[in-house]
Amino acid sequence: MISFWYNPNIFPYDEKMKRYTCLKQYCADNAIELVSVWSMPEDFYRAVFTYRSFPSRCARCWYLRLYRTAKEAIKLGISAFTTTLLVSKYQDPVVINSLGEQVASEVGVEYLPFDFRDGFNWAHEQAKALGMYLQKWCGCIFSYNARQRALARRRKKKKEVKL
Numbered sequence: 001m002i003s004f005w006y007n008p009n010i011f012p013y014d015e016k017m018k019r020y021t022c023l024k025q026y027c028a029d030n031a032i033e034l035v036s037v038w039s040m041p042e043d044f045y046r047a048v049f050t051y052r053s054f055p056s057r058c059a060r061c062w063y064l065r066l067y068r069t070a071k072e073a074i075k076l077g078i079s080a081f082t083t084t085l086l087v088s089k090y091q092d093p094v095v096i097n098s099l100g101e102q103v104a105s106e107v108g109v110e111y112l113p114f115d116f117r118d119g120f121n122w123a124h125e126q127a128k129a130l131g132m133y134l135q136k137w138c139g140c141i142f143s144y145n146a147r148q149r150a151l152a153r154r155r156k157k158k159k160e161v162k163l
Contacts, residue, residue: 002078003032006068008039009061010139022133031107044140055092057142062091070107080110086115087123090138096115133156 104111
């Protein structure tokens with residue numbers, strides 16, 4: 001098994017490093033080969049520049065990452081690929097799988113359209129038990145800002161309740 005890392009969307013840099021370090025350690029602990037293609041945020045921004053609104057922005061980001069994964073699979077002689085995006089209950093597996101199939105057709109490698117969401121809670125508990133870093137947003141600056149606004153609203157609401 002090979003794990004592939006390509007995430008130009010993750011913001012800020014320290015968040016990217018937390019996620020990468022966690023994956024690197026998990027792969028080392030479980031004898032999983034990790035292939036990393038480091039990326040610049042500009043890759044992400046170029047891909048989503050004209051698609052800034054949700055959900056089209058997410059689809060462009062997914063396409064970018066799936067395409068790069070498929071190209072790397074071809075380069076490494078791997079006949080099929082899938083994505084861990086499919087474990088999250090916060091992502092859209094119908095769109096992701098459709099994009100995966102599109103990329104597979106364009107690149108010439110098989111895409112495995114799984115839906116791992118049934119295992120989300122179990123995987124989350126396992127990750128906690130292992131002391132793994134658990135992210136709080138998808139990774140991009142847009143979701144980061146949305147999360148910060150939501151946290152500010154919660155803090156404001158708590159403050160109002162206290163008064």
